[in-house]
Amino acid sequence: MDLYAENILAHYRAPQNKGDLQEASITHTEANHACGDELTVQMNIENGRIAEIAWQGAGCAISQAGMSMLSEEVRGMTLEKAGALGQKDVYDLLGIPVGPRRFKCALLCLHTLKNTLNVYRKIPVQGWLKTVEIDEE
Amino acid sequence: MALDVQAVRRQFSVFAGKDAPLYFDSAATAQTPDAVIEAMDEYYRTYCANVHRGMHALTERATLRYEEARKTVGAFINAKYPREIVFTKNCTESINLVARAWGEQNLQAGDTVLLSPLEHHSNIVPWLQLKERRNIAVEWMEMDDAGRLKMESLKKILGKGKVKLVAITGQSNVLGVRPDLQKIIRMAHDAGARTLVDAAQLIAHHPVDVQALGCDFLAFSGHKLYGPTGIGVLYGKRDLLEEMPPFLGGGMMIHEVKTDRFSPGEPPQKFEAGTPPIAQAIGLAAAIEWMKQFPWKDIETYERSLIQKALTLLGKVEGLTILGPKDADAVSCCISFVADGVHPHDLTDILGQQQIALRGGHHCTQPLHERLNVPATTRLSIGMYNTAEELETLKVEMQKALDLLR
Ligand SMILES: Cc1ncc(COP(=O)(O)O)c(C=O)c1O
Numbered sequence: 001m002d003l004y005a006e007n008i009l010a011h012y013r014a015p016q017n018k019g020d021l022q023e024a025s026i027t028h029t030e031a032n033h034a035c036g037d038e039l040t041v042q043m044n045i046e047n048g049r050i051a052e053i054a055w056q057g058a059g060c061a062i063s064q065a066g067m068s069m070l071s072e073e074v075r076g077m078t079l080e081k082a083g084a085l086g087q088k089d090v091y092d093l094l095g096i097p098v099g100p101r102r103f104k105c106a107l108l109c110l111h112t113l114k115n116t117l118n119v120y121r122k123i124p125v126q127g128w129l130k131t132v133e134i135d136e137e
Numbered sequence: 138m139a140l141d142v143q144a145v146r147r148q149f150s151v152f153a154g155k156d157a158p159l160y161f162d163s164a165a166t167a168q169t170p171d172a173v174i175e176a177m178d179e180y181y182r183t184y185c186a187n188v189h190r191g192m193h194a195l196t197e198r199a200t201l202r203y204e205e206a207r208k209t210v211g212a213f214i215n216a217k218y219p220r221e222i223v224f225t226k227n228c229t230e231s232i233n234l235v236a237r238a239w240g241e242q243n244l245q246a247g248d249t250v251l252l253s254p255l256e257h258h259s260n261i262v263p264w265l266q267l268k269e270r271r272n273i274a275v276e277w278m279e280m281d282d283a284g285r286l287k288m289e290s291l292k293k294i295l296g297k298g299k300v301k302l303v304a305i306t307g308q309s310n311v312l313g314v315r316p317d318l319q320k321i322i323r324m325a326h327d328a329g330a331r332t333l334v335d336a337a338q339l340i341a342h343h344p345v346d347v348q349a350l351g352c353d354f355l356a357f358s359g360h361k362l363y364g365p366t367g368i369g370v371l372y373g374k375r376d377l378l379e380e381m382p383p384f385l386g387g388g389m390m391i392h393e394v395k396t397d398r399f400s401p402g403e404p405p406q407k408f409e410a411g412t413p414p415i416a417q418a419i420g421l422a423a424a425i426e427w428m429k430q431f432p433w434k435d436i437e438t439y440e441r442s443l444i445q446k447a448l449t450l451l452g453k454v455e456g457l458t459i460l461g462p463k464d465a466d467a468v469s470c471c472i473s474f475v476a477d478g479v480h481p482h483d484l485t486d487i488l489g490q491q492q493i494a495l496r497g498g499h500h501c502t503q504p505l506h507e508r509l510n511v512p513a514t515t516r517l518s519i520g521m522y523n524t525a526e527e528l529e530t531l532k533v534e535m536q537k538a539l540d541l542l543r
Contacts, residue, residue, distance in 0.1 A: 004487060004541060012542070035482050035498055036512030058512075060480035061542060105482065 003096050004061065011065035016072050021054045028116040032104050037063040039112040041071075045120060050074050050082055055112075060105050062098070067109040069093045074113065083117050085110065087133055107131055140431060140439035145522050148172065148427070152522060159493040159527045164310050164338060164471045164500075164518030166360045169424075173364055176423035177416040188415055189389060189406070203415055206422035207405070213425045214355065215346040216372055223371040223378070223405040224413050228337040229259035231356035231371035232304075234408060235333055236263035238381040239354075239373075240302075243331075246272035249299040251330070253278045253286055253316060254508045255309040258501040260335045264304065274299065280508070284312040284461045291321065295328035302331045307339030311502050311516065312461030313444070313468040315339065322351050331377075337361055341520070342440060342470050344433050347372050359417060363520075364424035368417035371408070378404035385410040436521050443519050443528065444468050450532040451517075454539070460509055471518035473500070479542045481515040487538040493531055 024042035031038040037059025044052040053071050057064055073093060074082045090110045091098060098106045111131040118125050146152045148170045151160075160168060180202070186195035188203045204219075211219040225231045240263075244250070250264045254277055264275050279290035294300060303325040308315045322332045333354040336345055340357040347355055354377070359368040373381075383390050383401045387410035392400040401407045428436075445465035451457060456477035462468055476484060481497025488495055496516045499506045506512065517531070 003490075004483070009541065035480070037480075060482045062483070102482075102486070 003098075003102065005096055007095060008061060008065045011068040012061040015064060015068040017054050017075070018056065018068065019054045020056065021052055024052075024054075026116055026120045028112065028119050030108065030112040030115055032059070032063070032108050034104065035060065037105060037108055039063065039067050039108055041067075041112050041116045043116060043120070045079065048080070049076055049078050051076070059108070062094075062102055062105040063108045066090060066094060066106050067112070070109040070113060079117060079120075082113065085113070087131070103132065104128070138432075138435065140435040140521065142439065142522065142524055145431070146524075149522060150174075156492065159491075159531060161517045161519065161523065161527075161531065162494045162496050163341075163520035163523075164361070164516065165496055166366065167341060167363045167520050168522065169365065169420075170363055170427050172427045173420045173423045177365060177420040180416045180419050185416075187412055199415060202419050202422075203413070206418040209422040209425050210370055211372075213345075214340075214372060215348050217348060218375055220403075220405055221347075221372055221375050221378065223373065223408045224418050225369040225371055225408075226367055226414060227360075227369035228335065228356045228358040229369070231369045232260055232333070232335065233263045234371055234384045235354050235356075235373070236267050238384045238408070239331075239377065240264075240267045240273075241271065242380075242382055244271055244273050244301055247274065247299065248301045249274040249276050249294070249297075251276050251278065251291070251294055251300045251303045251325075253305050254280050254505050255284060255286075255306050255312065255314070255316065256304070256502070256504070257306065257310055257335065257337065258503070259337075260304055260306060260333075261504065276300075277504075282509070283467075284309060284314040286316050286321075288317075288320070288324075291324060295324060295330065298328070300325070300328060300330045302333060304333040304335070306335040306337075307345070308336075308342065308469055309461075309502075309505075310338050310471065310518075311473045311500050311505055311514065313471045314461060315343070315469060318350055318352070326351065338470060343437065353377055359421040359424065362421070362424055363428065365417045365420040368414045368421050370421075373404075375404070378408070381407075383407050383410070387411045389413075431521065440470065440519060440521060441465055443523055443525065444470075444472065446525050446528050447472055447517060447519070450528055454532065454536060456539070456543075460511070460514060471516055473514040473516045475511050475514055476539055477543075479539055481513045483542055484515050484535070484538055487541065488531075488534060491534050493534055495531075 021042045025044050027042045029040040039057040041055045053075050055067050115125040151168050184195050184198040186199040188200040207222045208219045211222045268275050276294050279287040325332045331353040334352045336355050336357040341362045353374050355372040360366040390407050390410040392402045459474045485495045485497035498513050
C-alpha cells in the first residue's frame with residue numbers, strides 16, 4: 001500500500017480543523033526536531049469532553065494529514081477516551097503502513113494531543129518514548 | 138581525455154542491471170567500487186590477523202598492508218611523513234580527537250574557537266562540548282546568503298587576539314561552496330591561531346595538499362571517498378601530534394604500563410588505542426589507488442558538467458528555490474533546494490519509491506539552516522558515476538512528485 005494514499009493527500013491538501021479558536025482554554029506545541037515538523041493544538045474542554053479543537057502546523061504530508069484526521073476523531077470525545085488513544089488508533093486512522101523512517105511523522109499528532117491533555121490535567125508532559133510506546137525497562 | 142562515465146559505472150556492482158538506483162546521495166556516503174570490496178575480501182579470506190601484535194606470518198602481512206595504507210593516504214594528501222596520518226573510525230572521531238587531546242591541553246577559559254556557519258555538526262558539537270567543559274568561547278564568521286564567508290568578519294574576530302583555533306570546512310555539504318582555505322589558513326596563522334580543515338566533502342572532489350594548504354589538522358572519512366565505512370583519517374603536523382596527550386587509552390597506544398601508571402607511545406599509534414579498522418584501512422587505500430586511474434582534471438571537469446546540468450534542470454522546475462550560488466563554477470558536488478508547499482521528507486520519500494535517492498532534512502547543519510532561514514532542504518549530490526541521463530529522469534520524476542503533493 002502507498003504511503004501517499006488519496007485520503008492522506010486529501011487531508012494534506014484540505015486540512016480539517018486547521019485554524020485558531022476564538023478563545024482557547026489550553027494551547028500546546030510539540031515539534032519533531034529531526035525534520036522540523038511542528039504542531040500546535042488549541043482546545044476548549046466542557047463537561048469532561050473536548051468541545052472544540054483547532055490546530056496549526058507545518059511539516060510533511062504525513063504529520064499534517066495525521067493531525068487533521070485525529071482532530072476530527074477526538075472532537076466531542078471524553079477526556080478519558082482521548083487520553084487512552086494509542087499509536088494503533090492513529091495508524092488505523094491513517095490506514096497506511098508506517099515504517100521506521102516515518103513513524104515519528106505519523107505520531108506527532110498523538111504526541112501533541114497527549115501533551116495538550118497532560119498540560120490541561122497539570123501533569124508533566126510525556127517524552128517521545130512514552131508516545132511511541134517503547135518501554136524503557 | 139574526458140571521463141568515460143560508463144567505464145566508471147562498470148566498476149560498481151551496485152550499478153549493474155536495469156534496476157540500478159539513481160543515486161544522488163554521495164555527499165552522505167559514496168558507492169563503493171568492486172576494487173575496494175575485493176581488497177577487503179582478500180584480507181578477510183587470506184590474511185585476516187591483528188596488526189602490530191605477534192610474530193606469525195599473517196599478522197606480519199596484515200601489519201605491512203595496514204602501514205602501506207597509511208603511506209598511501211599520506212601521499213594522497215601530500216603529508217610530509219606517514220606518521221602524520223592517524224586512523225580513526227570517521228571524520229567525526231578525528232575532529233573529536235583534536236578537541237579532546239589538543240583542545241584540552243591547549244585551550245583555557247576565554248580562548249576562542251572560530252567556526253563558519255557552513256559547518257557540519259561534527260565540526261560544531263565537539264567545540265561546544267569544550268565550551269561546556271573548559272569555558273572556551275565559540276565564535277562564528279559571517280557569511281552572505283550565497284554562502285560566501287565575509288573575510289572582514291574573520292579579520293575582526295582574529296583581531297581580538299583570543300582565537301586559538303580556526304576550524305573550517307573545505308566544502309559545504311549543503312551549498313557545495315568552498316571557502317578560500319589558503320587565505321583563511323594564512324590569516325589564522327598570522328594571528329597566532331592553529332587551523333583544522335574538515336575535508337569530509339572536499340576530499341572526493343578536489344586534490345588536497347596539506348603542505349600547500351599549511352593547515353595544522355585535516356580530517357575526513359573513508360566512506361565519502363569511495364572507500365568503506367568505519368574508517369576516518371586525521372592528519373596532524375608531526376610536532377603537534379608529538380606534543381598532544383593520547384585520546385583513548387588501551388592497547389597499542391602505550392610505551393609502558395605499570396600497575397599504577399603508564400607512558401604513551403609515539404604518534405600515530407599513540408592515538409590508535411585498541412584494534413584499529415584494519416580491513417577498512419586496506420579498503421581506503423584501495424579506494425585511493427582505484428581513483429588514480431582517473432586524472433583529477435577529468436573528474437572535476439565531468440562533475441562540473443553534471444552540476445551545470447542539474448542547476449539548469451532544477452531552475453526549470455516551478456516553485457523551487459535553489460539555495461546558495463546558481464553558478465556551476467561556485468558549486469561542487471551538491472545542490473540544496475526548497476520546493477514551495479512540499480516538505481523534503483515527502484519529496485524524498487516519494488522519489489525513494491522510484492529508486493531515486495536524494496536526502497531531505499537539515500543534513501546535520503542546523504545552524505546553517507537557521508542562518509538561511511529554512512527548516513529543512515532537499516539535497517541532490519553527485520559522484521563521478523552519475524550521468525546526465527539520470528538527471529533528466531530525476532527532473533521528470535520530481536515534477537510528478539511535486540504535482541502529486543501540491
Ligand atoms: C562536511 C562534513 N563534515 C563532517 C561529516 C561527518 O562525517 P562522518 O559522519 O563520516 O564522521 C560530514 C558527513 O556528513 C560532512 O559532510
